[in-house]
Amino acid sequence: MAAPKIEMYTAGYCGFCQRAKTLLQSKGASWNEIHVDHDPEKRMEMVERSGRLTVPQIWVGERHVGGFDDLYALHRSGELDDLLESGDESTAA
Numbered sequence: 001m002a003a004p005k006i007e008m009y010t011a012g013y014c015g016f017c018q019r020a021k022t023l024l025q026s027k028g029a030s031w032n033e034i035h036v037d038h039d040p041e042k043r044m045e046m047v048e049r050s051g052r053l054t055v056p057q058i059w060v061g062e063r064h065v066g067g068f069d070d071l072y073a074l075h076r077s078g079e080l081d082d083l084l085e086s087g088d089e090s091t092a093a
Contacts, residue, residue, distance in 0.1 A: 003084060003085070004060050004061035004083070004084070005032065005059075005060075005061060006029055006030070006060050007031065007032045007034060007059045008020060008021070008031050008032070008033050008057070008059075009034045009036050009043075009046040009050075009055055009056060009057040009058075010033055010034070010035055010037075010055050010056050012035070014055050014056065016055070016056060016067060016068040017055055017056040019068050019072075020056045020058060020067075020068045023071060023072065024071075027080065027081070027084055029084055031058075036055060049064070050066075052066070052067070055067070056068055056071075058070075060083050060084065061083075063083070065083075
């Protein structure tokens with residue numbers, strides 16, 4: 001099975017965005033980064049998709065993981081490795 005597509009809405013000023021990218025990079029993952037800091041339309045798209053105003057907002061496959069704290073919680077529980085390998089979309093954040 002192919003690795004799931006990862007999308008991450010980010011802003012250049014965001015330390016949590018950098019931490020999320022560092023964590024995903026340590027897992028050997030790649031992602032599509034959508035910059036929202038100078039693009040109001042992309043920010044609106046992020047809010048509509050996630051229901052959240054903060055960055056980062058991360059999707060693995062069709063699953064909305066949430067922000068960095070949510071991503072890190074998945075990492076600590078061991079679920080992130082399974083999600084990145086299988087693309088399991090069973091539970092949304």
